[in-house]
Amino acid sequence: MSESTTLDETATGTDATAQHSPEPPDDGHAHGATDGQYIVIALILAVITAAEVSLSYMDVGPIFIPALLVMMAVKFVIVVSYFMHLKFDNRIFSFLFYSGLLLALGVYVLALATFEFFA
Amino acid sequence: MAIIERPATEPVVAPTPTPAPIVTPSEAFGTFRRPVETTGWRAWVFTVDHKKIGVMYGAAALFFFVVAGLEALLIRAQLAGPEGTVLSADVYNQMFTMHATTMIFLFAIPMAAGLANYLVPLQIGARDVAFPRINAFGFWCFLAGGIVLNLSWFLGGAADGGWFMYQPNASVPFSPTNGVDFWALGLQIAGIASLTGAINLIVTILNMRAPGMSLMRMPVFTWMILVTQFLLVFAIPVITVAFFLLTFQRSFDAAFFSPAAGADPLLWQHLFWIFGHPEVYILVLPSFGIVSEVLPVFSKKPLFGYPFVVFSGIAIGFLGWGVWAHHMFASGLGPVSVAVFATATMAIAVPTGVKIINWTLTMWGGKLRFTTAMLFAMGLVVQFTIGGLSGVTHSVAPSDTQQTDTYYIVAHFHYVLFGGSVLGFFAGFYYWWPKVFGKCLSERLGRWNFWLMIIGMNLTFGPMHILGLQGQPRRMYIWTTERSGEGFFNLGFWNLVSSIGAFILAVGVLFFLTNIVHTHRKGAPAPLDPWDARTLEWITTNPPKEHNFDRVPTVSHLDEFFHRKYEDVGEGDAHDLRAVATAEEVLAAEQAQADAQIHMPSPSYWPIVVAATLPVIALGIIYGVYIVSIVGALLMVFGIFGWAMEPGTAPDSDFDPSPVDDGGPTTELVRSE
Amino acid sequence: MLTNGSKLLLAGTTLAAVAAIVYGVTQDGTLGVVGLLSAAIALGLLAGIVIATRDGNVSAMDEAAAQTAVATHVAPEGNIWPLIVAGGAALVVLGLVTQSAFVMLGIGLLLIAGLQWMVDAWSQSASADGTFNRDARARFAGPLEFPLLATAVGGVVVFSFSRIMLFLSKTAGPVGFVVAALLILAGGFLFASQRSMRSTAVAGLTAFAALGLVAGGVAAGLDGERFIEEHETTGLLGEESECDTTDETHADENASQTVGNKAAIMADITLDAEGELTSKAPGQQASQRIVVGRGNPSNIIFHNESDEPRRITLTTGQRPLLDEEGEEIEGQTTPDQRCTALAEEGGSQLLTFRIDKRSAVADEAFELTVPGVEGQAIEVVVP
Amino acid sequence: MLAVGAIAAVTLTACAEDAPQDTWQPEGENSTRIHNLQWPVFAIAGVVGLLVFLAIVWVVIRYRDRGQPIPKQSHGKPALEIALTILPALILVGVAVPTVGTLMALAETDDTECSVNVYGQQWWWEVEYPEQKGCGGIDREFVTSGQMVIPTGTKVLVSGTSRDVIHSWWIPALNGKKDMVPGRVHTVRTQADEPGIYAGQCTEFCGLSHANMRMEVVALDPGDFETWKANQLKPYAAPEEGSIAAEGESAFISQCARCHVVDGLDDGGVNAPEQFVYSRTAPNLTNLMTRNTFAGATFDLLTDECRERVWEATPEEFGERYLEGVTPECLNEVDLRAWIKNAPAMKPMYTDGTKLGPTDGRSRGMPALGLNDDQADQLVAYLLERN
């Protein structure tokens, strides 16, 4: 939760609720991917899912679970960065979401460790 | 229905209806029109103003504080002598469960939410919070949760499993009444209040600060509230999962915690304490913020080491997530886990130490004025230190196996919670009362209140250290002479002392209540800046206008208000502070450049409607009449979508045209012509 | 809007409803509840009518009120809800005769149509100006209409799709699923690209697709799901006392060989290559005997290191033999057994059990045996 | 000054000979190890607390507002801050290292010389001596309740679980507590240096009679322990014909044998506690009179003077006095008869027939049997012979 000092910004608004202030350019829509690129990203995701499923039918020994987890993480990051625009948006959004995600990961892995789940 | 007869033959040209007068909203919608009043009960029930909601939070929390205090007195009356007969075993178990649950969930959290709601917008120069209607919804959810929780007293007995409700003792065979169901669903609803409040305040603090107020120029109270809200936003979902599993277990007989099906009761303990430990920092950090505001003002010195205090607050918040299993040292975790959590718990003592050192150094070299607020703040520094140190003694895991679940732990957390958050809240009351109500609380009654509470507290909780080390376990509805021993440190004498102390404490709180009544009846209106304060909330009238600031001030320093009142004219390192402006002049300078149009969010009844449907769903689940829950859910969806389709600020069509005849003041809201 | 008359009736409704609940919760007599509930419904209806007609008190004497009374100005527009109320009532009657599903559908229609009719009637007489009326109607009907409409559309798709899936065989299911998804996607891209397609054509096509889906769903729903065979579990083996067989039973199909971590493992019992059955408890040496706490759920893990699939069976005395209907047959007893699925070579199985009787009292000793391996038994002692 | 009083009270408890469950009176190797770690930490805490308190008192006196000009607006000295952060951190590291050491030592289980099983259930403790080579060799397991007898100077490993809710086994004089969680088996190292009675109590909230669920560990010299053990395993001695005890035996079979067990007594297969008690067991009464407490070690079988004689006995004479058991003169008739006739009146339990729906008719605790006086006399006479 450490607030990095770079968050404080150039607050320009002279008046918190000025009347009829011009609509500030909403940052979300200026760039990001075109529709074509979204379709390509979706196909990549579909391919990874297919890979995961086929991997589970093959017997690849000990690297099976790590491979699955890596592919899951890749799909996760792709959807979050591109479909949810986190890659192009302000860093505060990434901070809010990833702090929640990593906290959940850390706390629950530690809890399962005390159950000797990974032993 | 007036049936209009149409003559059969030639087409009748409908007479051009004389244009009926435009119907006013109250005629068209009657009671369902959008509320716009600013006086009377409607102004309070449908308000979205952060100040009104803050006052309502404070009043409700104080009421529950008195209720839980009475429960504590009954507990101490039962334990005053051996073989006590005041309470039977069953009622005693309900009493201590509800004492703890009410104090934590219905007093401490809402009081912090009340102070935060009222003060944070004022301290960061905002006109209201980011989501005003969610703020109102949060309060009504808290109230609904409190009512559902306490409804259990009248419907078959309250919850009787202790405030952390360990499984499987809280499952149906061992706690057959509906008490635990009311407990789980009541706190679930109150949890929604905390979650929405947290999202609301974080967005407010991040996004609605006055121009020029960077994060490192924010008052420390707002910093501690920000850390508390981050803890809340990530802790509440964990307890929500735990409550859902408990409700599935009790109402839909799932087997999440029943050992017969192979379940592990420790899962509940983990889920509860992953929420539980950040929870106790949620209870104490707001009071740290209050003390960090009060001490500098009455020492006439800025807070010593502002960045250190802020980062130690963040460190406490961050480390708070890695220590939860120190509540479970005796629950049978492996030695490695116990070692990890013991060292992490010790690590958390360091940032707490930093705070105590900085408070002391703030007072060092100051010009101390001992108003009641200052007394309470210093009381916190002393009592919390005792609680913190007794905490360090049982972060040592082996000695914790001797101390856990005994009265030593009861003494520890009462020194930390009563000595910490309650004394902090009282310091806040005395410090901000003139700002909220326009009158100062009487200092004479305040001193009685302070000293009686301090003496009562030490007499009640001091001996509990001895009782704990003499091996008296927690939650014993009775103790017998056989196990109390005769020497100086026997259980009999110290239990009696503790019970007497509890009643002295109660008298102290009574003095506070009389102080409130006395001030409201005969208190003189407070000066604009009674304490020569330092932060932004004091550049407003007492109590502040509906829209807080006529012009949102531009901030250039930490402790902006102090810097506008005093200039340092000394050369080199000689310092000579000269007063250059009085508080009135500073306020007048701001009011001179008031904004012309100010759009304030309008009241709305949707928040209270949605909050009112939650108890209906809960009662349907508890009594197994699922049709009631489904109807409740339908009403909730209706409320949510009605809310979503209602604009934040009411358009003019929602206002009745101001009736010419009575010439009453139009709505106080400044309506743009 | 809430005139005095309607407030009185609304209060009566809520009072009757609350009384019904309190009466129902405290006493358990149904007569009182039914009476109070019917009172509540009756008062509710009356309140609705009074609200709609605004107490109907456009009295003749008050000339100004008569003039401004809006009801006299605007002729009510035609609307569909009376037709649907009639349809709903007919459906209820039909349902009573045929399937009960129609009754529910009828009641649903009655409720929705009645509500809509009331809101229409109220909003049309709200004021003389049409747009204000429509806005007033939207303010109250909107929040329920949008979500309920959405739930209805979503619900229809979910229900009919799941019935179709239940109808198709286990292999055809995924294929049907993919086809449906690709169809929807293709339709989406087609409509998105053909900007010139008039919205009526789009609406027509989607309506046709929806109709097809619902027809498929109802058809599949009516003639029943495919036969999904109840999974036989090892618990059934014990009840039908088939625990002594050495060959594979239905419950042994792809029995999972990995053993989940249970909190407290009492003992590991191993059948080694030579057919030796030994038990090893944590902290003690291997022995032929284990002590189990009475009435305490315990778990043991059976490791099969022999070269054939084996199962382990726990016999705890006798229990009366039950015939088909579950009645006890006099005098005949059968061993009270629990067993695991077959563990393949090198595999292991978990057995959870709880013994309430003391072993000293029971007529024959409790023991753990492996069907097919003679002369090997682990004595189970329950103090 | 009140705060100083509180801190002083905390440190002064080191030298008090008071409540039987005093955690500052270690009597065994494990509790001594904890004590050696505990009191230094208390001392450090006391000193730090005192320092902070003195600083506050000094500030209140020295910097009171006497009209001096507004002090220098110093925003802090980073050097001082960092120093005062590292100092506590060092102290804590100094505390952490021995903590982890003691922790690991207390978690050892493979130097066990005698293992005893313990079962917690609502509101009493069952002690089971499994068949083993340890504790001088036990060839047939036997069960007792309330009081666990162990040989002095031996490393006993108590491994326990619970049959219903979470309880906690805690003998302050011998070691810290360990929760007994149903579905898990937890171990506690227990060792007593000298013969004596060491009191303890369930310390995890377990419902109605959590306060009345006590236990005691009795430490005997190895020789006395052997005699005690032999007495526990002796065959059943039926009361001779015609005596009140014989009628007591038949009364026992008709009234008590449904739940309670006396090894060797032929009760005609009546014993089925799992149908009457939710925790599926009831205390084993085979050698009741060798224990000096009953009903979750909450009530005494001995009259007050006899109890005093045993509790106040010096270590040398303790073994012989404890082995006397409960003689007819020393029997606390009042409590035993009251318990036999109406147990729930003396100890809150869930035995009211009407409210047993959730546990499908099975009570949690001993129901009131409603016996008349002479049945009570017969049972008391019969139980007196269970020594």
Place this chain on the structure above:
Amino acid sequence: MSDAATLEAQVAHDDHGDHGGHGGNGAGHPPTTTGLSHNKLGMWLFLGSECLLFGGLISTYMLYRGRASENLGPDQIYDLPFTSVSSFVLLMSSLTMVLAVSAAGRKDVRNVKLWLTVTALLGATFVGGQVYEFTSFYREGLGFTTSLFSSSFYALTGFHGVHVSVGIIMLLAVVGMISRDRIPGDRAEVVELVGLYWHFVDIVWIVIFTLVYLIPA
């Protein structure tokens, strides 16, 4: 299925946060300190906290997955082909959602309504698949209270199913509100927020699909 209905009732009230979030402040937010809209900040924070909620349910499932009674465990009951197709469907619904959001950016109302409807339809087929899966498991003997594995499996996938259903209702309601122009705030932002919620529910399914279905017990 009655459990799913009551689950929906309970969880729905848990989700009020984001609907309410829409009601934030007025059209085109006034200038804020970070230049971002309150609603979007609130939504990302809400998603951060939902990670904790689903994390708790997933870790409960991981702890109890091995504790299936009488050998009716994950290996015997899961139908992998069907579930992988339902994951594919949910991924495609994320694609159509993104297309809806970019259409909203371009103020192309027709395509926004179209893509929102398609996303809702794909979501409905996914939930239909879940309902089918639950029914067939129930027929095979895996009731909600059969074993710890079944209770935690139904709790986890039931929670996720309810979140998807709430998402579908939001999508279709937004389509209705756009066509009748009943959205008070900035329409593009409302579509974007619903999109964020939908993508979050999809990535939770990505995690569930791998941990629950693919990793053997």
